[in-house]
Amino acid sequence: xxxxxxxxxxMAPYYAQKAKSRPVHFxxxxxxxxxxxxxxxxxxxxxxxxxxxxxxxxGEPTMMRVIEGHxxxxxxxxxxxxxDGHGSVPDRGVNAVEYAVRYVARLLELKEKLKERAPAGxxxxxxxxxxxxxxxxxxxxxxxxxxRAHIDWEMRPVQPGDADFVKSDLHQxxxxxxxxxxxxxxxxxxxxxxxxxxxEGLVPMDANEARDIVMELxxxxxxxxxxxxxxxxxxxxxxxxxxxxxxGSIDQAHKPDEYLxxxxxxxxxxxxxxxxxxxx
Numbered sequence: 564x565x566x567x568x569x570x571x572x573x574m575a576p577y578y579a580q581k582a583k584s585r586p587v588h589f590x591x592x593x594x595x596x597x598x599x600x601x602x603x604x605x606x607x608x609x610x611x612x613x614x615x616x617x618x619x620x621x622g623e624p625t626m627m628r629v630i631e632g633h634x635x636x637x638x639x640x641x642x643x644x645x646x647d648g649h650g651s652v653p654d655r656g657v658n659a660v661e662y663a664v665r666y667v668a669r670l671l672e673l674k675e676k677l678k679e680r681a682p683a684g685x686x687x688x689x690x691x692x693x694x695x696x697x698x699x700x701x702x703x704x705x706x707x708x709x710x711r712a713h714i715d716w717e718m719r720p721v722q723p724g725d726a727d728f729v730k731s732d733l734h735q736x737x738x739x740x741x742x743x744x745x746x747x748x749x750x751x752x753x754x755x756x757x758x759x760x761x762x763e764g765l766v767p768m769d770a771n772e773a774r775d776i777v778m779e780l781x782x783x784x785x786x787x788x789x790x791x792x793x794x795x796x797x798x799x800x801x802x803x804x805x806x807x808x809x810x811g812s813i814d815q816a817h818k819p820d821e822y823l824x825x826x827x828x829x830x831x832x833x834x835x836x837x838x839x840x841x842x843x
Contacts, residue, residue, distance in 0.1 A: 564595070564622060564623065564624070564809070565823075566622075566624075566809070566810045566811055566823040566827070566828055566831065567622025567623075567809040567810060567831060568591060568622070569828075570622075570810070570828060570831045570832050570835055571589055571622070571835065572589075573832065574832070574835045574836065574839075575589070577836065577839055578839060578842065581839040581840075581842045581843060582842040583842065583843055584842065584843060585841065585842045586842075587842065588616055590602075590605060592604075592605060592794060595793070595794055597759075597760065598638065598759055598760025598762065599760060599762045599792075599794045599797060600760070601794075602794035602797045602798070603762075603797060606797050606798075606800070606801060609801055610801060615801060615802060615803060616803055617772065617803060617804060618772055618773040618776065618803065618804050618805075619773060619795070619798045619799075619803045619804070619805045619806075620773060620777060620805075620806055620807075620808060620838075621793050621794060621795045621798070621805065621806070621807045621808075621809070622807075622808070622809035622810075622831075623789075623791075623793045623795075623807050623809050623813075624809050624810065624811035624812055624813050624815070624816060624823075625789065625807055625808055625809055625813075626810075626811070626812050626827065627781060627808060627809070627810060627827065627830045627831060627834065628783070628787060628808065629774060629777050629778050629781065629783045629785070629786040629787070629806060629807075629808050630765075630786060630787055630788065630789050630806065630807035630808065631765070631767045631768070631771060631774045631786040631787070631788070631806055631807075632686070632687075632764070632765050632766060632767035632788040632789075633764055633765050633788060633789045633790070633791065633792055633793060633795070633796075633807070634687060634692070634693075634719040634720060634721055634764045634790070634792065635719060635720040635723075635726065635761075635762055635763050635764035635792065635796060636717060636719055636760065636762045636764075636792035637717060637718050637719075637720065637726055637760070637761045637762070638715075638716075638717045638758075638759035638760045638761075639715070639716055639717070639756055639757065639758060639759060640713055640714070640715050640756075640757045640759060641663070641666060641713060641714045641716070641754065641755070641756050641757070642711070642712075642713045642753075642754070642755045642756075642757065643659040643660075643662050643663045643666075643701070643711065643712045643713065643714075643753075643754055644659065644710065644711060644751070644752055644753045644754075644755075645657030645658055645659035645662065645708070645709065645710045645711070645712075645745060645749065645752050646708070646710055646748060646749040646752065647707060647708050647709060647710030647711075648707075648708040648710075649706065649707070649708065650705065650706040650707055650708055651706070653708060654748075655708075655748070656708030656710070656748070656749075657708075657710070657745045657748050657749045657752045658708050658709060659701055659709050659710055659711050659712035660699075660701040660702050660709045660712045662712070662741055662744075662745060662754070663699055663701060663712040663713070663714050664699070665741060666714060666733075666736075666737075666741065666754075667696050667699060667714060667716075669732075669733065669736050670694050670696055670716060670733075671694075671696075673694060673729050673732060673733075674693070674694040677691050677692045677693070677694065677725060677728075677729070678691045679691075680692065680725055680728070681721070682721060682722060685721055686767070686788050687721050687788055687790075688788075688790065690721065691721060692718055692719060692720045692721050692722070692725040692726075692729075693718065693719045694716065694717070694718045694729070695716060695717050695718075695719075696714065696715075696716045697715040697716055697717065698713075698714065698715040699712065699713075699714050700712065700713050700714075700715075701713065715759075719764075719792070720764060721764070723763070726761075733756075737754045741754060742754060762792055762794070762796060762797065763796030763797060763799070763800055764792070764796045765793065765795040765796045765799055765805060765807065766796070766799065767786075767788070768804075770804075771804050771805075771806065772804040773803075773804040773805050773806035774786050774804070774806040776806075776838075776841060777806050777808050777834070780834050780837045780838060781808070781830075781834050786806070789807070789813070791813055793807055795807055808834070809831065810823055810824075810827035810828050810830060810831040811823040811824070811827050
């Protein structure tokens with residue numbers, strides 16, 4: 564992303580001269596890695612405008628391949644508040660870890676059900692919405708009833724309906740099963756879900772001007788999908804035509820020696836220069 568930003572800034576004077584009939588806007592957002600908070604803050608500002616950009620090119624590292632779709636990324640922390648006590652009298656407490664484990668068991672059931680909901684002809688790998696339990700934290704000692712625990716988990720929806728299906732099921736499970744049992748012993752017991760981030764996926768579209776433009780610029784004859792998430796779905800939800808294409812490989816991302824080759828940066832600059840022909 565830093566390489567793509569550098570390339571676009573380098574092209575700014577060129578675009579200022581070329582953009583006669585079609586303007587170019589740069590959007591540099593923050594905190595994409597932890598929830599796309601910058602793009603989510605920008606979206607309502609754009610939505611209020613009478614005229615939206617029609618095309619968006621998201622410069623994530625794709626080795627300059629044209630990407631037209633990826634799954635969404637929904638991340639949560641679920642806090643369990645029980646009642647601690649001595650392990651020798653477990654019925655007098657509310658074991659937050661045990662209820663967290665039951666919640667995870669429900670996630671595992673939903674994980675299997677989602678396989679049956681895979682859209683026909685899905686090009687994603689795997690083709691269904693996935694769930695991952697990243698952490699379960701709680702407890703202090705083997706002989707203490709833990710009064711607190713939390714779970715960090717995520718799902719990667721291939722379609723928006725899957726996210727609604729999972730969230731509705733978990734709400735019903737907590738409301739009608741877990742919480743009544745917890746509050747029989749301790750009325751103040753609770754389960755609270757914190758939304759870390761809910762980023763929509765980029766849905767492949769039959770008609771996609773952004774994809775067609777970039778394919779023409781780099782001479783590609785097709786577009787693919789990626790397993791990682793980006794901000795692209797947020798801009799697509801505004802009604803914009805969106806594509807992902809940028810220099811570098813995701814294989815080098817998030818590492819101490821993260822790098823971008825000069826060849827990739829050169830290809831990106833060439834693509835952006837040719838984009839100028841669309842602005843006359």
